[in-house]
Structure formats: C-alpha cells, structure tokens
Amino acid sequence: MTIKKSGSAIWSGGIKDGIGSVSTESGVLDKAPYGFNARFEGGKGSNPEELIAAAHASCFTMAVSGTLGEAGMTAKQMNTTATVSLEKVEGGFAITAVHLNLVAQIPGANEEAFQAAALKAKQNCPVSKLFNATITLDAKLEG
Known part of the structure; x- marks a missing residue:
C-alpha cells in the first residue's frame, strides 16, 4: 500500500528579499507566508524547520500511541514538542539534530x-526515518 500526500x-x-507561501493538500496550511526573515531572523511567518518539527512531533506521537496499544496501554493525553536544529555546515545548511x-x-x-x-516510536516513526540527524528523546510520564 502506498499513501501519497502533497504540499x-x-x-x-x-x-533575502523574496517571500513565499506554503500550502498543504488538506488546506490546513493555505498560502501561509514564509521567507528568509522568518527562517533566520525571527520574523513573522513560517519556515521549513518548524513545519518539519510539527510533522515529526505529530508522527512520533501517533507512533507512541500505537506502541502503547501493543503494550496494552492507552494514553489519556500526550504532548510532544520537537525541536529541530539547523546549522551551517560545509556546503550550506543542514538539520543536524531533532530533540x-x-x-x-x-x-x-x-x-x-x-x-x-517511546523509544520504539522514536526509532520507527516514518518521519524519524527521514532524518540524517541525531534524534534525542526525553519522555516523562505524569500522574
């Protein structure tokens, strides 16, 4: 089975002076602005790294839900934050880490x-498998 989604x-x-917009097939993002200022200088708008972080957080959290189910557990709630590190490297920039x-x-x-x-999900979620970067994890169980 192959599932295809697009953006x-x-x-x-x-x-530096240009501007772009990004959209998703579902319409969740519809011509959301992005640009150099938003990416490198903290300006308004989106950027590829935050979109990747959101994709990774959502994919990982769903994967945790699946692995918990395999272990006979169901979460009341899970909150995941993914922090993507973009660094200047030889030849340009690279995502070097995700936490x-x-x-x-x-x-x-x-x-x-x-x-x-949580560890199994980190290793096996489809977005984790995309990265040529170090992926670290802190997992805390509350209540």
Whole structure:
C-alpha cells in the first residue's frame, strides 16, 4: 500500500528579499507566508524547520500511541514538542539534530513499558526515518 500526500510552495524574489507561501493538500496550511526573515531572523511567518518539527512531533506521537496499544496501554493525553536544529555546515545548511520532548498521562502505565514504547516510536516513526540527524528523546510520564 502506498499513501501519497502533497504540499506545495510558491516563491518570488531573491533569497533575502523574496517571500513565499506554503500550502498543504488538506488546506490546513493555505498560502501561509514564509521567507528568509522568518527562517533566520525571527520574523513573522513560517519556515521549513518548524513545519518539519510539527510533522515529526505529530508522527512520533501517533507512533507512541500505537506502541502503547501493543503494550496494552492507552494514553489519556500526550504532548510532544520537537525541536529541530539547523546549522551551517560545509556546503550550506543542514538539520543536524531533532530533540523530542514527550509528556504523557497514561492511567495505570508502567514506567519501563512507557519508556520502551517511546523509544520504539522514536526509532520507527516514518518521519524519524527521514532524518540524517541525531534524534534525542526525553519522555516523562505524569500522574
């Protein structure tokens, strides 16, 4: 089975003075602005790294849900933040690291099984498999 999803981008102008927009097939993003200022100088708009971080956080969290289910656990709530590191390297820029921070509420969960599920999800979620970067994880079980 192959599932295909798409996103698109439009760009006008030079790298520093140009502006672009990014859209998703679902319409969740519809011509959301992005540009150099948003990416490198903290300006308004989106950037590829935050979109990648959101994709990784959502994919990983779904994968954790699946691995928890395999272990007989169901989360009441899980919150994941993915932090993507973009660094200047030889030949340009590269995403060198992603840090996943998971905080979960899972009634009756066993800490060891929770940590194992989180680690398995980190290693096996489809977005994790895309990266040629170090992926680290902090997983905290609450309540």
